[in-house]
Amino acid sequence: MKLKLVLTLIVGLFVVSCVAELQRFEHAAKPDGSLSFLVVGDWGRRGLYNQSRVSRQMGIIGEEIDIDFIISTGDNFYDNGLTGVHDPAFHESFTDIYTAPSLQKQWYTVLGNHDYRGNVEAQLSPILRKMDSRWLCLRSFILNAGPEMAEFFFVDTTPFVSKYFIEPKDHVYDWKGILPRNNYLNNLLMEVESALRESSAVWKIVVGHHTIKSVGHHGNTDELAIHLLPLLQAYEVDLYINGHDHCLQHISSSESGIQFMTSGGGSKAWKGDVGTWSNPQEMKFYHDGQGFMSVEMTQTEVDIKFYDVFGTVLHKWTTSKQLSFAI
Numbered sequence: 001m002k003l004k005l006v007l008t009l010i011v012g013l014f015v016v017s018c019v020a021e022l023q024r025f026e027h028a029a030k031p032d033g034s035l036s037f038l039v040v041g042d043w044g045r046r047g048l049y050n051q052s053r054v055s056r057q058m059g060i061i062g063e064e065i066d067i068d069f070i071i072s073t074g075d076n077f078y079d080n081g082l083t084g085v086h087d088p089a090f091h092e093s094f095t096d097i098y099t100a101p102s103l104q105k106q107w108y109t110v111l112g113n114h115d116y117r118g119n120v121e122a123q124l125s126p127i128l129r130k131m132d133s134r135w136l137c138l139r140s141f142i143l144n145a146g147p148e149m150a151e152f153f154f155v156d157t158t159p160f161v162s163k164y165f166i167e168p169k170d171h172v173y174d175w176k177g178i179l180p181r182n183n184y185l186n187n188l189l190m191e192v193e194s195a196l197r198e199s200s201a202v203w204k205i206v207v208g209h210h211t212i213k214s215v216g217h218h219g220n221t222d223e224l225a226i227h228l229l230p231l232l233q234a235y236e237v238d239l240y241i242n243g244h245d246h247c248l249q250h251i252s253s254s255e256s257g258i259q260f261m262t263s264g265g266g267s268k269a270w271k272g273d274v275g276t277w278s279n280p281q282e283m284k285f286y287h288d289g290q291g292f293m294s295v296e297m298t299q300t301e302v303d304i305k306f307y308d309v310f311g312t313v314l315h316k317w318t319t320s321k322q323l324s325f326a327i
């Protein structure tokens, strides 16, 4: 009898751990039902390479559109992530840089490949959150905003990229918690799929560090195009937002409704290495330089803008959805 109970418990625990869910967070929309936020990526360089100028303009625009939070698309600390929770880069590249009152909001952050070259646990650590309560960095997680207006699926994209494993060159990656890699990726894809399937949000937004589609220096990320993109298409994701290429970019897919937005202009840019997109109609915008992106949304409309270091709007894009009352 006792043994049976213990066995049931063990089997129960096993089943629960197999269908593990991504950690979830909630962020309320404004009382009028709207929500706005900024997106910046590839930034932590102690203010250099125009990081401070980008930050200043983020502060101004953040005030103007009364942002609710900020998203970082990763590569938070150059060149090699953080050495530990007491690495001064955390203050020098984050706390002491994004000082404007409007930027004193929650930051939702993913990791980039450069972050994986340092101590990953440090960036995920609650100790950083104690030092600066704005900081929230996880490998993969879900943010429900509204509620049910927008759901954000933050995906840890670095472990998808084979070359970091096969030819790391002289870089040392912190793969603690990632190996065996296939298990990690399969679980992650299952978790993302189940979260997308269950989502009843009007707007579905996936955020990762790496590009899916890009004409920048790094170009497309084949591993994501193969493994992640089919999920985004199947569950009718509206936006895929990434960094990695140090530019601002909008590619509008003709095979699905997904808009591919790159906001990777948080500091060093001007690579001068821009390719051409096979279908020019899909290529909406490319800026080879620093800047950031803003998103303002309601249940029925999303407005996106890209800004340069002067705060000039370089590109705008709007889409709308009919409110549907039918179940």
Ligand SMILES: *[C@@H]1O[C@H](CO)[C@@H](O)[C@H](O)[C@H]1NC(C)=O
Pocket: 049, 050, 268, 269, 270, 289, 290, 309
């Ligand atoms: C900073 O931005 C200005 C204006 O776009 C640009 O001319 C300059 O080259 C940038 N500096 C760096 C280091 O990228």
